Amino acid sequence: xxxxxxxxxxxxxxxxxxxxxxxxxxxxxxxxxxxxxxxxxxxxxxxxxxxxxxxxxxxxxxxxxxxxxxxxxxxxxxxxxxxxxxxxxxxxxxxxxxxxxxxxxxxxxxxxxxxxxxxxxxxxxxxxxxxxxxxxxxxxx
Amino acid sequence: xxxxxxxxxxxxxxxxxxxxxxxxxxxxxxxxxxxxxxxxxxxxxxxxxxxxxxxxxxxxxxxxxxxxxxxxxxxxxxxxxxxxxxxxxxxxxxxxxxxxxxxxxxxxxxxxxxxxxxxxxxxxxxxxxxxxxxxxxxxxxxxxxxxxxxxxxxxxxxxxxxxxxxxxxxxxxxxxxxxxxxxxxxxxxxxxxxxxxxxxxxxxxxxxxxxxxxxxxxxxxxxxxxxxxxxxxxxxxxxxxxxxxxxxxxxxxxxxxxxxxxxxxxxxxxxxxxxxxxxxxxxxxxxxxxxxxxxxxxxxxxxxxxxxxxxxxxxxxxxxxxxxxxxxxxxxxxxxxxxxxxxxxxxxxxxxxxxxxxxxxxxxxxxxxxxxxxxxxxxxxxxxxxxxxxxxxxxxxxxxxxxxxxxxxxxxxxxxxxxxxxxxxxxxxxxxxxxxxxxxxxxxxxxxxxxxxxxxxxxxxxxxxxxxxxxxxxxxxxxxxxxxxxxxxxxxxxxxxxxxxxxxxxxxxxxxxxxxxxxxxxxxxxxxxxxxxxxxxxxxxxxxxxxxxxxxxxxxxxxxxxxxxxxxxxxxxxxxxxxxx
Numbered sequence: 001x002x003x004x005x006x007x008x009x010x011x012x013x014x015x016x017x018x019x020x021x022x023x024x025x026x027x028x029x030x031x032x033x034x035x036x037x038x039x040x041x042x043x044x045x046x047x048x049x050x051x052x053x054x055x056x057x058x059x060x061x062x063x064x065x066x067x068x069x070x071x072x073x074x075x076x077x078x079x080x081x082x083x084x085x086x087x088x089x090x091x092x093x094x095x096x097x098x099x100x101x102x103x104x105x106x107x108x109x110x111x112x113x114x115x116x117x118x119x120x121x122x123x124x125x126x127x128x129x130x131x132x133x134x135x136x137x138x139x140x141x
Numbered sequence: 142x143x144x145x146x147x148x149x150x151x152x153x154x155x156x157x158x159x160x161x162x163x164x165x166x167x168x169x170x171x172x173x174x175x176x177x178x179x180x181x182x183x184x185x186x187x188x189x190x191x192x193x194x195x196x197x198x199x200x201x202x203x204x205x206x207x208x209x210x211x212x213x214x215x216x217x218x219x220x221x222x223x224x225x226x227x228x229x230x231x232x233x234x235x236x237x238x239x240x241x242x243x244x245x246x247x248x249x250x251x252x253x254x255x256x257x258x259x260x261x262x263x264x265x266x267x268x269x270x271x272x273x274x275x276x277x278x279x280x281x282x283x284x285x286x287x288x289x290x291x292x293x294x295x296x297x298x299x300x301x302x303x304x305x306x307x308x309x310x311x312x313x314x315x316x317x318x319x320x321x322x323x324x325x326x327x328x329x330x331x332x333x334x335x336x337x338x339x340x341x342x343x344x345x346x347x348x349x350x351x352x353x354x355x356x357x358x359x360x361x362x363x364x365x366x367x368x369x370x371x372x373x374x375x376x377x378x379x380x381x382x383x384x385x386x387x388x389x390x391x392x393x394x395x396x397x398x399x400x401x402x403x404x405x406x407x408x409x410x411x412x413x414x415x416x417x418x419x420x421x422x423x424x425x426x427x428x429x430x431x432x433x434x435x436x437x438x439x440x441x442x443x444x445x446x447x448x449x450x451x452x453x454x455x456x457x458x459x460x461x462x463x464x465x466x467x468x469x470x471x472x473x474x475x476x477x478x479x480x481x482x483x484x485x486x487x488x489x490x491x492x493x494x495x496x497x498x499x500x501x502x503x504x505x506x507x508x509x510x511x512x513x514x515x516x517x518x519x520x521x522x523x524x525x526x527x528x529x530x531x532x533x534x535x536x537x538x539x540x541x542x543x544x545x546x547x548x549x550x551x552x553x554x555x556x557x558x559x560x561x562x563x564x565x566x567x568x569x570x571x572x573x574x575x576x577x578x579x580x581x582x583x584x585x586x587x588x589x590x591x592x593x594x595x596x597x598x599x600x601x602x603x604x605x606x607x608x609x610x611x612x613x614x615x616x617x618x619x620x621x622x623x624x625x626x627x628x629x630x631x632x633x634x635x636x637x638x639x640x641x642x643x644x645x646x647x648x649x650x651x652x653x654x655x656x657x658x659x660x661x662x663x664x665x666x667x668x669x670x671x672x673x674x675x676x677x678x679x680x681x682x683x684x685x686x687x688x689x690x691x692x693x694x695x696x697x698x699x700x701x702x703x704x705x706x707x708x709x710x711x712x713x714x715x716x717x718x719x720x721x722x
Contacts, residue, residue, distance in 0.1 A: 021213045024242030032253040035260055035710045044682030052704050056711035073681035074658040109577035
């Protein structure tokens with residue numbers, strides 16, 4: 001059976017979550033591997049949440065926020081961007097492939113783009129196979 | 142500690158969810174979890190009987206947490222929170238799982254969609270365990286209102302609010318009031334003078350003692366929150382004035398499409414090709430003549446210029462068809478012998494009296510020719526010396542199926558409407574969002590068309606989408622009614638999901654102060670700890686993610702709640718941890 005990854009997505013309430021809802025109201029189909037957690041702002045995405053997702057066995061983590069300059073809270077997405085770059089380096093050092101973490105800007109009107117991002121990411125993660133974290137845990141136990 | 146008793150409700154949404162998600166299976170599975178006292182599925186949870194189900198269960202079973210798995214929380218979170226409140230439970234002891242917009246509507250495999258629904262509900266269950274009761278806070282409303290834009294929509298809102306005895310600051314960028322309507326000669330469908338109606342309105346605005354008009358004025362900055370906004374304006378670009386107000390009406394209008402980007406129409410290259418707005422000016426001046434002073438013998442009016450076309454704007458600009466018919470009628474009266482051609486894609490004559498105007502026009506010797514908006518556009522070219530006209534327009538006439546040539550001495554391009562260039566700037570100032578076409582987004586497309594997701598900010602008229610005069614006025618008055626409602630209440634509830642600092646854990650590093658976009662956090666020098674001003678805090682949670690010691694709690698999105706939500710998503714097994722809460 002084909003490997004079905006599980007990807008956790010943190011979506012900001014104002015742009016990206018609304019964009020994901022728009023994909024729904026427009027009935028745009030995408031891969032079912034994504035599990036969304038709503039936060040008010042991408043700036044709320046604490047690095048701990050990303051690391052926790054990986055330790056819990058997520059095969060990928062997607063963070064979506066408002067486009068630069070469009071943040072509902074002015075600049076939360078910039079804070080998120082800075083943390084993202086550090087996180088990518090960090091997970092790489094932990095032995096997790098950096099492609100498993102992705103940050104994208106999705107506006108409230110970009111339902112189609114959200115669907116495309118999800119599909120793309122599912123493809124990428126499928127190609128990478130199950131998360132390195134899971135392999136380590138399985139070896140150890 | 143009180144035992145946690147959770148009620149879980151899985152909505153069918155008719156067939157919207159039930160078709161793709163096995164809702165009964167989801168309810169059955171979730172019912173197995175500890176602390177879940179009841180798990181039900183029901184056809185329409187948002188309906189009155191659906192809400193009653195929750196209310197009765199809370200009362201009878203003593204539920205102290207509720208999870209509803211249905212549509213997006215953006216649609217019905219408030220509905221269910223109110224149901225909890227009705228049953229005497231704090232509305233924040235509630236969580237929604239979105240299994241419609243983000244599940245049943247976007248997936249095609251029932252097994253996968255059902256699995257996803259279970260994950261999402263389980264995650265909600267894990268999160269709601271750590272929800273805490275939050276009490277709503279209220280702030281007093283400043284009874285003054287700021288109206289941005291002095292067009293017909295802005296003026297109508299101002300008059301309505303001022304009519305109730307409340308102060309209005311009406312700010313207009315241009316030198317005079319009137320906006321787009323000031324450029325119109327007659328209005329459709331009744332062919333009445335736009336100027337007469339507009340002047341009446343302007344006169345009422347200028348005379349109203351409750352309206353302070355600032356023309357030739359830009360807004361520098363707006364800050365604050367519902368009930369207590371403040372802005373800096375600089376009238377006539379001179380010294381700055383500060384205004385205080387409780388609500389904002391955005392009525393910034395629209396602009397017209399520039400047809401020079403459409404090569405087929407040669408606008409700006411050939412002399413007697415006018416935009417509808419330029420032609421409107423000609424009508425107002427009372428002289429319909431070519432550049433060389435001769436009256437035209439053939440006039441062609443081309444519809445849908447920049448509208449309903451994938452290359453330009455996909456949407457319908459709504460007012461152009463009727464405006465084009467208005468022109469045809471005015472032309473017929475002014476030039477009884479001229480040939481008048483309406484070159485249209487589809488005739489949109491919806492609205493009171495509009496179909497009648499269409500029917501009247503067709504009886505006044507006006508030739509209607511149809512082109513296919515999906516096919517090639519009509520092409521305008523200069524006529525030859527032997528032709529008895531200045532231009533020739535070639536088009537594939539859709540109804541006859543023939544390629545034809547239309548003679549013209551004057552061409553009127555019915556230009557579409559689009560969002561203004563400064564829409565983004567305005568959106569930023571007041572904190573609202575724009576759709577893909579840069580029109581402002583309303584709070585709910587059907588149920589809340591003039592409010593926005595920012596409390597206290599309302600959008601009226603064409604800044605929300607193309608609109609005619611009566612619709613703009615209706616919206617303006619609707620917003621006025623909403624604002625007068627909040628003013629009458631005297632106070633409004635504000636964000637409760639704010640951040641707060643646990644002073645025991647705060648190390649005084651002040652990182653939170655640096656990241657806060659609202660300067661809501663300050664430093665208490667004596668105690669060497671940070672402090673959140675909860676009136677200024679908007680609950681973005683950025684400080685919570687930056688705090689190195691975990692001293693900051695972002696209410697309703699706490700670290701504990703979100704980490705638990707992640708665990709809920711990833712762990713399939715029944716969690717023994719649940720019992721210990």
